[in-house]
Amino acid sequence: MSSTKKSGAKKSTEERRDPIMKWATRVVILALFLAFCGWLDTIKDRWYVFEPSKLHALAQDAIAAHPDDTGAMVHHIVSNLTAEYPSSQIRINPNEREWVFNNAGGAMGGMYIIHASITEYLIVFGTPLGTEGHSGIHTADDYFHILSGEQWAYTLGSFEKEVYTAGSVHLMPRGVRKQYKMHKGCFALEYARGWIPLMLPFGFADAISSTMDYISVYDTVRATGREMIKNLLIGKI
Numbered sequence: 001m002s003s004t005k006k007s008g009a010k011k012s013t014e015e016r017r018d019p020i021m022k023w024a025t026r027v028v029i030l031a032l033f034l035a036f037c038g039w040l041d042t043i044k045d046r047w048y049v050f051e052p053s054k055l056h057a058l059a060q061d062a063i064a065a066h067p068d069d070t071g072a073m074v075h076h077i078v079s080n081l082t083a084e085y086p087s088s089q090i091r092i093n094p095n096e097r098e099w100v101f102n103n104a105g106g107a108m109g110g111m112y113i114i115h116a117s118i119t120e121y122l123i124v125f126g127t128p129l130g131t132e133g134h135s136g137i138h139t140a141d142d143y144f145h146i147l148s149g150e151q152w153a154y155t156l157g158s159f160e161k162e163v164y165t166a167g168s169v170h171l172m173p174r175g176v177r178k179q180y181k182m183h184k185g186c187f188a189l190e191y192a193r194g195w196i197p198l199m200l201p202f203g204f205a206d207a208i209s210s211t212m213d214y215i216s217v218y219d220t221v222r223a224t225g226r227e228m229i230k231n232l233l234i235g236k237i
C-alpha cells in the first residue's frame, strides 16, 4: 500500500514537471523561429531588382507618351522593363492579355501580374467602374503609381480624403492601414517589396469566403506560382 502511494507521488511530480519542460521547449523554439524571421527581414533587400524612383519615372513616361490610353501605357511599361532588365536577372511576364479578377479587402478589380517573386511583385490593377475597400495590413512596402483616374484614401483621424492623380505615387509603408477608393477608370502600376508570400492570404480571403470564384483563384495561383518559380530558377528570390 505504502509503496503504491510512493510511486503514485513520484509520478505526479514527473507529471507536474513535464508540462513545464514542454512549454519551455516550445518557447525556445518560438524564440529561435522569431530570431530567424528577424534575420530574414534584415537581408530581404538583397533580392530587390526594381527601384521605386525608376518605376515612378517609367510610369510618368508611359502617361506622357500615351495620354488617355491605359492599354498603351501598360504596353510601354512592359516593353521598357523587358528591354531594361536582362532575362537572366529577372523574369517579366510578357503576356499583356493575362488579366485575372482580384477581390481583396472588399474591393474588386482586374490585375495583370508583370512580375512576382518572393520579395517583389509588380502588377497593373484597376477597374473602369471604380471600387472601394480596406487596404489590408501588409508585410511589404507598397508603391501605387496611378496611371489613369484617381485613387482616394482615408487615414484614421483625418477628416479630408487624400487624392492621388495620374503620375503620382501613393506609398503605403509596411503595416499602414487605410480605406481606399479607386475612382472610376482608375488603373495603377503597383509595386510591392518585402515578404510577398505573407501578403497572399489577403489576396485570396475574399474569394474563399465570399465570391467563390474558383476560376480566378486558379488563374491567380497558376500565374503567381509560375512567375515565382521562373524567378527562382534564375536565382531571383
Ligand SMILES: *[C@@H]1O[C@H](CO)[C@@H](O)[C@H](O)[C@H]1NC(C)=O
Binding pocket: 054, 057, 058, 059, 061, 080, 081, 083, 084
Ligand atoms: C525605360 O524607362 C526609363 C525611365 O523612364 C528610362 O530612363 C529608360 O531609358 C527606358 N529604357 C528603355 C530601354 O526604353
